[in-house]
Amino acid sequence: MSLVFAGIMSHGPGMTARADRADPAVRDPFFATLGRLRAALEESRPDALIVIAAEHFANFFMNNMPAYAIGMGEDYEGPIEEPGWLRIERRTIPGNPDLSRRIICKVMERIDVAYAEEWKFDHGIMVPLSFLTPGFDLPVIPANINCQGPPLTPLSRAYEFGRALRAACDAVPERIALVGTGGISHWPATPNSGKINEEWDREFLRRWSRNDRAALTSYSDEETLRDAGQGGFEIRTLVAVAGACEGRLGEVWFCEPIPIFATSGFAGVMDVGEATAAKAA
């Protein structure tokens, strides 16, 4: 069929692990917005969900680090973190290896993507799923962009990855939903956890909303590190969603700093347009 849904959201482990410590005045409307995102996802009646994530060394390490990888497993286990810490039970999430294979083959026409028949989910996928598919019953196809271990793929390539995913989604009969999940500015897993550059986040999301390819891909990694922390490298996942919806606009439904989550809580959707909108490169 085609891409039927495209959204973005934050994935900080604090969203589940430390939900009770967040200011309810911000947390509650944020979680309500995620409920709205879930409803929109369900309304699109997807057969499968591709999650573009920025995993945190759950599967890939500097011995053989793919810039881009897509899962091709029958199922996936997660979270790798201590379930009591993340407050998400360890479980098995269904995949769809046949659909994965078709998506991967199509993406490979444009991007040299790695594939993986084994894949463990960390908070980067488990936290979004816990909000969007709390029954963990919708088949998931994980897609990863290395955002943690430099050298990192250029932002322009992340946009291209999104375009390639879009072409792949439009080439299969299934209804595919796409969610990109990463942080914007944040300094997670450092003594400065909770530091957030709110204005940087808002400017990034403005560029994202108007799907401004040039502006979205103009940040150098040095600038991102300085202004948005090492966590800011994860904008690649959000840039990829814009690439998947090239020519269409996004709506940011929520963005507020939530320091105990180590990130802004944010959520948004982007118009997926028609299947024919995904033009050949």
Added chain:
Amino acid sequence: MSLYALQKLIYELNRDGAVQEAFTADREAVLARYRLTEEEADAIRRDDVGKLYILGVNGQILMHFAAWRGLSWDEYIGAMKDALAEHGEVRGGIYGAVDGGAGGAV
């Protein structure tokens, strides 16, 4: 500094229950599989999450390790802050470049 080997040990501990069991049963035997400096091995022996941060372990690897070792969130953040005060700046890796190269707390 063999930061690569140190991170690989923690990466494998974080994601592989069999490595966790081996580590719990005989920590030295697991440590011997990795080419670590004595300082690195000692930090692992003592569950010294703060020192591991100073040694340059990627924070996303270290956060999961700290959770597995049973540190609460506040203990984990506190361990990094205390280590910065005790040992000075982060010595290597991408986290050494955070915050203007200090890798420190603001």
